[in-house]
């Protein structure tokens with residue numbers, strides 16, 4: 001019974017839904033804006049709006065309900081590509097995603113699932 | 129089925145449809161992006177009733193209190209009157225009842241409004257003079273005296289409104305006041321929370337209002353105020369704040385100047401830098417930042433990196449209106 005439940009629940013549900021997203025987003029954003037490799041992409045003029053956007057990032061990475069398509073991801077990041085966004089920056093974000101989830105004691109198998117979802121949009125984010 | 133009134137339009141929201149769906153289906157333009165309550169692009173405000181609690185999840189408490197909600201996750205429970213952004217600006221007549229010098233560049237004015245205005249300590253209003261010139265000023269008193277409001281107006285060289293307040297506006301003159309606005313205000317929830325307040329120049333005005341309100345409401349957490357200016361001349365209410373500190377063991381005051389000599393009891397450095405090095409751990413603190421836009425922006429990020437949650441950081445940058453806006 002419980003096995004069946006865990007196999008049908010989405011990653012988003014298993015990780016803890018919106019509460020998990022809320023816990024993750026600030027930890028993650030602190031890491032991102034402290035990281036000289038990538039913080040130039042995150043304008044510091046409107047922190048609240050940026051944090052809200054990172055909530056969307058996590059909901060997506062956790063496979064939660066979202067309406068983003070590959071094209072949306074391309075559009076959302078296109079101006080960063082013109083600023084030089086490349087694989088090294090993407091890798092840095094992946095690093096922070098993993099570290100954040102570890103800090104929240106998310107089990108390793110769920111972290112890999114989230115990483116795989118984020119990895120799946122690499123080409124869209126990088127405009128390839 | 130509930131009715132939605134949006135400006136001039138009245139539309140019907142079908143059961144099971146969100147406010148956003150309904151408005152978009154009626155060809156109304158509403159910014160939106162994720163449509164799942166995360167990105168907050170579709171933030172709207174309800175002007176009559178309290179919006180459903182589920183449509184306010186994740187919003188700052190001050191936004192919730194002001195009846196903001198996310199249209200994409202709002203299933204109306206009754207008829208709603210809604211708007212994008214702040215309400216149309218209404219003005220109330222008022223009379224200047226006193227004028228007092230705080231320091232060589234700052235003046236305190238008190239006005240009495242014809243109708244008491246409902247505001248939260250820390251909010252600001254727009255003051256409008258007879259020819260229509262309008263500027264924002266923060267309310268410097270707590271809510272105890274709601275028919276009277278005080279403001280600290282700093283004179284800027286060549287500044288149209290501030291010069292006029294300093295040189296021409298007199299006791300007995302009329303001025304118009306808008307509805308109170310802004311989200312940088314004190315709510316008496318979580319009274320055990322520690323408060324950090326940082327202000328530069330006349331940024332002390334809203335902070336003083338917040339501190340008085342918090343103390344009157346019996347706030348039990350520690351309250352730390354850092355007030356900064358370039359030079360000693362730019363500070364004011366030093367004695368008053370020391371007095372307040374004497375009477376309230378949980379209130380702590382640090383005046384700061386970044387240039388020139390610092391007398392005993394005054395910290396050397398920018399207020400935000402002094403504050404952040406004194407209070408390196410801000411987890412679970414509530415933070416209020418008012419004054420110079422650059423200070424506000426730096427302090428916001430610094431407070432966040434020191435552990436404060438973005439939901440607990442409230443700020444009003446005193447942006448100076450551009451000459452082209454007049």
Ligand SMILES: Cc1cc2nc3c(=O)[nH]c(=O)nc-3n(C[C@H](O)[C@H](O)[C@H](O)COP(=O)(O)OP(=O)(O)OC[C@H]3O[C@@H](n4cnc5c(N)ncnc54)[C@H](O)[C@@H]3O)c2cc1C
Nearest residue numbers: 264265266281282285286287288289290330446447448451
């Ligand atoms: C939310 C908020 C709250 C505020 N609260 C307070 C408060 O409590 N107390 C307070 O003192 N202020 C406050 N302010 C600032 C206030 O609203 C005014 O911006 C300020 O008083 C200056 O207005 P002014 O008309 O005197 O200056 P303006 O005439 O708008 O001029 C501003 C500056 O620009 C310069 N300037 C103007 N025109 C030109 C030009 N053509 N070329 C070059 N320079 C030019 C002027 O010399 C001056 O230094 C607040 C602002 C905001 C947004």
Ligand code: HEM
Nearest residue numbers: 038041042053056057060076089090093118121125161167
């Ligand atoms: C790992 C895969 C990634 C995913 C799933 C992802 C997802 C998202 C999403 C959903 C948004 C919100 C879009 C919107 O609604 O406007 C967003 C915005 C943003 N992303 Fe990403 N992103 C990824 C990688 C990156 C990388 C590598 C960078 C830069 C180093 C980056 C920088 C940003 C910035 C700065 C914004 C905010 C845009 C704004 O302010 O309008 N993202 N991202």
